[in-house]
Amino acid sequence: MNEKAYYGEFGGQYVSESLMNTLKEVDEAFEEAICDPKFLEQYHYYLKQYVGRETPLYFAERLSKKYGTKIYLKREDLNHTGAHKINNVIGQILLAKRMGKTKVIAETGAGQHGVATATGAALFNMECTVYMGKEDIQRQALNVMRMEMLGAKVVSVESGSNTLKDATNEAIRTWAKTAEDTFYIIGSAVGPYPYPKMVKEFQAVISREAKKQHYEAEGRLPDVVMACVGGGSNSIGMFADFIDEEGVELIGVEAAGKGIETGEHASAMALGNPGVLHGMRSYLLQDEDGNVQLAHSISAGLDYPGVGPEHAYLRDSGRAKYVAITDTEAMDALMELTQMEGIIPAIESAHAMAYAFKKAKEMTPEQSMVVCLSGRGDKDVNTISDYLAGKGYLN
Amino acid sequence: MSKNRIEARMEALKEKNEKAFITYITAGLPNLSATKEIIKAQEKAGVDVIEMGIPFSDPIADGPVIQQASFDAIQNGATLKKIFVALEELRADGVDVPIIFMMYYNTVLHYGVEAFAKKCKEVGVDGLIIPDLPFEEQEEMKKALDNDDRTIFIQLVSPVSKDRVPMILEGARGFVYCVSSMGVTGQAAAFHKEVVSYLSYVKEASRIPVMMGFGIRIAADVAPMKDIIDGAIVGSHFINLMRENNFNPEAAAEYCRTFKKELNEL
Numbered sequence: 001m002n003e004k005a006y007y008g009e010f011g012g013q014y015v016s017e018s019l020m021n022t023l024k025e026v027d028e029a030f031e032e033a034i035c036d037p038k039f040l041e042q043y044h045y046y047l048k049q050y051v052g053r054e055t056p057l058y059f060a061e062r063l064s065k066k067y068g069t070k071i072y073l074k075r076e077d078l079n080h081t082g083a084h085k086i087n088n089v090i091g092q093i094l095l096a097k098r099m100g101k102t103k104v105i106a107e108t109g110a111g112q113h114g115v116a117t118a119t120g121a122a123l124f125n126m127e128c129t130v131y132m133g134k135e136d137i138q139r140q141a142l143n144v145m146r147m148e149m150l151g152a153k154v155v156s157v158e159s160g161s162n163t164l165k166d167a168t169n170e171a172i173r174t175w176a177k178t179a180e181d182t183f184y185i186i187g188s189a190v191g192p193y194p195y196p197k198m199v200k201e202f203q204a205v206i207s208r209e210a211k212k213q214h215y216e217a218e219g220r221l222p223d224v225v226m227a228c229v230g231g232g233s234n235s236i237g238m239f240a241d242f243i244d245e246e247g248v249e250l251i252g253v254e255a256a257g258k259g260i261e262t263g264e265h266a267s268a269m270a271l272g273n274p275g276v277l278h279g280m281r282s283y284l285l286q287d288e289d290g291n292v293q294l295a296h297s298i299s300a301g302l303d304y305p306g307v308g309p310e311h312a313y314l315r316d317s318g319r320a321k322y323v324a325i326t327d328t329e330a331m332d333a334l335m336e337l338t339q340m341e342g343i344i345p346a347i348e349s350a351h352a353m354a355y356a357f358k359k360a361k362e363m364t365p366e367q368s369m370v371v372c373l374s375g376r377g378d379k380d381v382n383t384i385s386d387y388l389a390g391k392g393y394l395n
Numbered sequence: 396m397s398k399n400r401i402e403a404r405m406e407a408l409k410e411k412n413e414k415a416f417i418t419y420i421t422a423g424l425p426n427l428s429a430t431k432e433i434i435k436a437q438e439k440a441g442v443d444v445i446e447m448g449i450p451f452s453d454p455i456a457d458g459p460v461i462q463q464a465s466f467d468a469i470q471n472g473a474t475l476k477k478i479f480v481a482l483e484e485l486r487a488d489g490v491d492v493p494i495i496f497m498m499y500y501n502t503v504l505h506y507g508v509e510a511f512a513k514k515c516k517e518v519g520v521d522g523l524i525i526p527d528l529p530f531e532e533q534e535e536m537k538k539a540l541d542n543d544d545r546t547i548f549i550q551l552v553s554p555v556s557k558d559r560v561p562m563i564l565e566g567a568r569g570f571v572y573c574v575s576s577m578g579v580t581g582q583a584a585a586f587h588k589e590v591v592s593y594l595s596y597v598k599e600a601s602r603i604p605v606m607m608g609f610g611i612r613i614a615a616d617v618a619p620m621k622d623i624i625d626g627a628i629v630g631s632h633f634i635n636l637m638r639e640n641n642f643n644p645e646a647a648a649e650y651c652r653t654f655k656k657e658l659n660e661l
Contacts, residue, residue, distance in 0.1 A: 001531060001532065001534055002531045005531075012531075012532055013529060013531060013532065014500060014527045014528065014529075014532055015455075015527060015529060016455070016456045016526050016527065016529070016551075016553070017526075017529050017530070017551045017552060017553045017556055017559075017563075017574070018553035018554070018555055018556070018574065020529050020530075020531070020556070020559060021555050021556070021557065021558075021559065022555075159459070159462050159463075159466070160452060160453065160462075160466065165453065166453075169453050169454075169455050172455050173455060173456075173458075176456075177576075179555075273505070274504065275501045275504055275505060276499070276500045276501040276504060276527065277453060277501060278453075278455075279527075281504075284501070286501070286505060289469075289474040289475065289476075289502075289505070290451075290475065290501055290502045290504070290505025290506065291451060291452035291453075291469060292452045292453050292501070
């Protein structure tokens with residue numbers, strides 16, 4: 001057993017033998033790169049000049065007043081391409097170039113990671129193929145067009161459930177065949193080691209900035225830090241620099257879909273059992289025969305049956321708490337944030353907002369929380385419109 | 396305690412100076428009684444080892460043919476528990492051909508590693524192939540199998556395993572499964588460019604027989620490696636053939652007889 005590939009009992013490298021040497025190469029190149037000042041300088045250069053960091057830590061004045069505690073929003077929605085995904089893509093694509101790879105592949109569900117990868121590939125002149133489930137291609141036509149405009153090839157995956165989990169399977173299969181010249185850019189904090197570690201490293205910029213910004217605003221650490229969890233990339237980035245700060249409460253918000261009790265949800269931590277999928281051992285939604293169960297969430301970005309292994313560890317060790325928010329609660333929070341602060345969040349991020357409003361009720365006006373606003377809602381306008389039409393919400 | 400069926404078969408083949416012929420079929424495609432009939436017919440036709448694929452929702456090491464076969468088998472109700480029952484029935488009917496379960500690790504974990512190993516030993520699963528369980532992750536499984544002769548763990552190597560080969564082969568039992576090409580099962584006979592030198596390297600390093608699999612359809616496909624390998628494994632092509640012949644056991648038997656004969660006449 002490769003001890004360093006594990007977070008407690010979670011993580012590991014559950015891949016075909018033909019990928020084991022590839023993972024070793026990626027791991028060695030990654031460890032070397034993050035100790036190389038030139039690599040880090042490049043990474044931070046692109047984060048600043050291209051992505052537009054640092055992102056603000058915005059004090060949500062009206063919401064704070066209404067809910068009786070200080071609510072700060074880490075504005076990852078203001079990044080180039082509209083979400084936190086680009087932070088990690090810049091890191092991994094610079095690593096791919098450093099390793100002499102000429103092609104990149106990626107999986108995508110809602111299309112945000114696909115768009116970010118296609119963007120990075122255009123910027124660094126690399127050939128890019130994105131695997132996307134047939135269902136998602138139909139649901140996210142606009143993002144498919146963006147990727148194609150950026151020069152990426154979008155491959156429709158027609159196997160299993162035709163969604164993100166199957167797109168990830170297909171990306172892994174392709175990678176096993178082509179690893180000699182191809183780098184697989186995983187967008188979530190999942191996959192075989194060292195991917196969960198890489199994604200955390202390249203998303204940790206979120207919490208480094210937020211910590212500093214909160215000190216500047218309040219002269220101390222926040223009481224609560226919160227983020228939504230699908231695979232867990234924005235949340236692990238939001239938690240990273242606070243994990244060792246014991247006084248800071250960490251909360252991950254999963255999607256409860258139509259309600260945990262209905263079985264149609266995406267809460268791997270609430271109801272999953274430890275299992276193996278996509279190269280890692282972690283909590284996983286599965287049926288009574290051990291087949292992977294389909295996740296459900298109104299948010300395509302949270303619609304994933306597993307969760308990153310470090311989150312599974314943070315949960316079991318008690319360092320972080322994981323809760324779940326239903327589709328309806330998330331959509332209510334989305335509208336509230338839109339109408340009270342003039343910010344249309346991604347539906348993913350609205351899950352974190354919804355729990356923030358609940359949590360605020362047990363906090364005092366002097367306390368403060370930081371919520372990661374992982375992405376903007378432009379991509380979700382069609383879904384929002386369908387939802388509102390169905391519910392007659394605006395009336 | 397009798398010897399492991401796979402190891403006994405390997406020794407018998409060595410004495411006869413024959414190559415092994417091994418097939419893969421997804422269990423429960425189209426249903427478990429068809430699977431049982433096919434296995435019985437193949438045993439009579441002289442197949443050496445049979446891999447039963449345990450269907451899983453997310454078979455990341457498989458190409459389109461086995462993916463579809465898995466999907467169909469699950470839709471038709473195949474589960475690990477039912478497959479255990481089917482195998483028990485086969486053994487009760489006197490079927491003695493070595494049987495390997497080829498499966499993904501989540502299915503084992505879900506059943507419980509200890510309980511799974513115990514059940515395998517009881518019902519007569521002779522070997523396990525778990526493609527998403529590379530050497531570094533095998534400890535738990537091997538501990539549960541406890542180096543018992545009834546169920547052994549079969550090791551896989553790939554054309555890019557290189558310096559990993561000695562580590563993998565140490566303690567390996569039965570035979571070593573050499574994947575002929577990078578990636579997944581069932582990609583025509585487009586073997587990795589350095590397949591001959593790779594197979595020679597593995598053969599040199601191995602105390603146990605070396606089998607080649609992935610992308611083989613007819614015995615002639617392995618003619619260039621006939622002096623290196625100890626046998627051939629056919630999966631995706633066998634499934635296609637079964638579908639074309641409406642899962643007729645006689646078609647399976649005919650294919651096995653022909654392949655086995657031609658393999659030993661190369």
